[in-house]
Amino acid sequence: MKKEGILFIVSAPSGAGKTSLCNELIDIFPDMRHSVSYTTRSPRPGERDGVDYFFVSQQEFQGKIEAGEFAEWAEVHGNLYGTAKKTLEEFRSRGLHVILDIDCQGARRLKSVYDDAVYVFILPPDFPELRRRLEGRMSDSPEAIERRLRVAEEEILEASWYDYCIVNDEFPQAVEKLKSVVIAEKCRTRRLASTLSGIFAS
Amino acid sequence: MKKEGILFIVSAPSGAGKTSLCNELIDIFPDMRHSVSYTTRSPRPGERDGVDYFFVSQQEFQGKIEAGEFAEWAEVHGNLYGTAKKTLEEFRSRGLHVILDIDCQGARRLKSVYDDAVYVFILPPDFPELRRRLEGRMSDSPEAIERRLRVAEEEILEASWYDYCIVNDEFPQAVEKLKSVVIAEKCRTRRLASTLSGIFAS
Numbered sequence: 001m002k003k004e005g006i007l008f009i010v011s012a013p014s015g016a017g018k019t020s021l022c023n024e025l026i027d028i029f030p031d032m033r034h035s036v037s038y039t040t041r042s043p044r045p046g047e048r049d050g051v052d053y054f055f056v057s058q059q060e061f062q063g064k065i066e067a068g069e070f071a072e073w074a075e076v077h078g079n080l081y082g083t084a085k086k087t088l089e090e091f092r093s094r095g096l097h098v099i100l101d102i103d104c105q106g107a108r109r110l111k112s113v114y115d116d117a118v119y120v121f122i123l124p125p126d127f128p129e130l131r132r133r134l135e136g137r138m139s140d141s142p143e144a145i146e147r148r149l150r151v152a153e154e155e156i157l158e159a160s161w162y163d164y165c166i167v168n169d170e171f172p173q174a175v176e177k178l179k180s181v182v183i184a185e186k187c188r189t190r191r192l193a194s195t196l197s198g199i200f201a202s
Numbered sequence: 203m204k205k206e207g208i209l210f211i212v213s214a215p216s217g218a219g220k221t222s223l224c225n226e227l228i229d230i231f232p233d234m235r236h237s238v239s240y241t242t243r244s245p246r247p248g249e250r251d252g253v254d255y256f257f258v259s260q261q262e263f264q265g266k267i268e269a270g271e272f273a274e275w276a277e278v279h280g281n282l283y284g285t286a287k288k289t290l291e292e293f294r295s296r297g298l299h300v301i302l303d304i305d306c307q308g309a310r311r312l313k314s315v316y317d318d319a320v321y322v323f324i325l326p327p328d329f330p331e332l333r334r335r336l337e338g339r340m341s342d343s344p345e346a347i348e349r350r351l352r353v354a355e356e357e358i359l360e361a362s363w364y365d366y367c368i369v370n371d372e373f374p375q376a377v378e379k380l381k382s383v384v385i386a387e388k389c390r391t392r393r394l395a396s397t398l399s400g401i402f403a404s
Contacts, residue, residue: 121391164389177389183382187366189323 005031005092006185007114010101010178012122013152015133017168021122022101024175029182033091035100038064041079044139072102072109077147081106088114097182104158111161118185120178121162124152125169207233207294208387209316212303212380214324215354217335219370223324224303226377231384235293237302240266243281246341274304274311279349283308290316299384306360313363320387322380323364326354327371 008025012018026034039053040061049055056064061080065073073082083100091098102110107119124130130152134145159165164181168174185191210227214220228236241255242263251257258266263282266272275284285302293300304312309321326332332354336347361367366383370376387393 160391162391164386165391165394166389177385180382180385181389183379184366184386187368187379187383189362189364189367192367 003095003191005095005097006182006191007088007092007117008032008097008099008120008182008185009107009110009114009117010099010120010122011104011107011155011158011162012101012168013124013130013155014148015130015137015152016122016124017133017171017174018101018122020171021166021168021174021178022099025099025178025182028175028179029097031095032097032099032182035083035087035091035098037100037102038070038073038082038084039079041077041081071113072106074103074105074109076103076105077144077151083110097186104155107162108158118164118181119162120164120166120181121159122174122178123156123159123165123167125167127152205297205393207297207299208384208393209290209294209319210234210299210301210322210384210387211309211312211316211319212301212322212324213306213309213357213360213364214303214370215326215332215357216350217332217339217354218324218326219335219373219376220303220324222373223368223370223376223380224301227301227380227384230377230381231299233297234299234301234384237285237289237293237300239302239304240272240275240284240286241281243279243283273315274308276305276307276311278305278307279346279353285312299388306357309364310360320366320383321364322366322368322383323361324376324380325358325361325367325369327369329354 010018010022022034026032036050037053038056038061040056040058043049043055047053058080061082064070064082069084069086070082071085071088073080083102083106088098110117111119124133131149134140134148140148166174166177212220212224224236228234238252239255240258240263242258242260245251245257249255263284266284267275271286271288272284273287273290275282285304285308290300312319313321326335329351333351336342336350342350368376368379
């Protein structure tokens with residue numbers, strides 16, 4: 001029996017650097033896949049359908065809700081986001097690890113279903129820096145930035161129930177920390193039953 | 203208030219490579235210290251008093267037991283080994299992380315006192331390889347090797363209650379895994395209370 005892959009769930013306030021960090025992990029670990037979420041929001045410049053998100057219409061999204069296809073779904077900043085069960089289960093059953101970046105609302109809902117997953121929260125070093133990053137991204141209006149900052153404050157209060165918190169102060173160090181979480185979790189005794197029985201058998 | 207250092211407890215059957223792995227960690231992390239244990243056994247060639255162990259007489263050891271100086275002590279292969287509370291507490295209170303390599307008996311006793319410590323078990327890839335390593339070490343008689351192998355079998359059954367298990371197949375990979383456990387544990391949310399409150403305060 002092939003060992004089931006681990007599910008890593010990563011949340012962060014907008015601008016904390018979650019997307020870049022998750023992309024680095026995919027590059028580092030050949031046995032890790034990104035779980036592509038569904039969304040009704042419009043693609044940002046450079047975002048590709050099927051890679052960053054599956055961009056779908058409101059109607060299509062509703063159909064999937066009704067068909068029970070989502071492990072979780074939620075409304076964030078007025079748009080719908082959802083994680084398809086199929087995406088997660090297909091990878092994991094093939095022994096591949098899955099990284100899913102998702103807001104706190106979504107993570108909380110997944111926690112009740114996937115209690116064996118690893119929950120990681122990425123933190124900005126501080127609020128002034130978070131504001132600088134959001135402003136530098138040039139993709140949001142000043143009002144949207146203010147809204148994101150207010151949401152960030154609320155989200156950081158959620159950090160306390162995550163397994164790990166990584167402060168994204170210097171990017172390479174944050175990558176090293178996230179990478180270490182993955183390697184360490186692969187060494188958790190409770191995930192190693194088959195390895196241990198192989199050693200006993202010898 | 204300075205954050206308390208983390209206690210890492212590492213066990214392994216003789217020959218699994220525990221000592222070399224722990225030494226690597228000390229080299230990698232400037233904020234990590236080796237907890238030097240007390241023992242009544244004779245030094246092996248190259249071992250230094252106060253570095254590898256504090257080598258003490260049976261009588262001295264008994265005195266320390268009576269004075270309540272040990273967090274744990276045990277008899278292994280006919281010799282006494284003990285961990286002084288003072289060693290652990292002085293380092294940790296200064297925010298330094300401590301690595302303690304100790305047999306399963308000792309680790310089990312520490313578990314009841316230091317429940318917040320991180321317990322890591324190092325495994326040999328298999329028994330034939332463990333025998334080769336013990337024979338290659340040339341420090342034990344054939345009888346001692348057989349005894350160590352029997353003890354190893356019993357010890358590996360203990361692996362199941364440790365937090366992490368690392369198979370020391372290829373040394374550099376095992377170092378990477380142990381290093382990752384340390385980095386990941388430093389990112390555990392429950393150890394980060396002061397970091398999180400700093401971010402809230404900004």
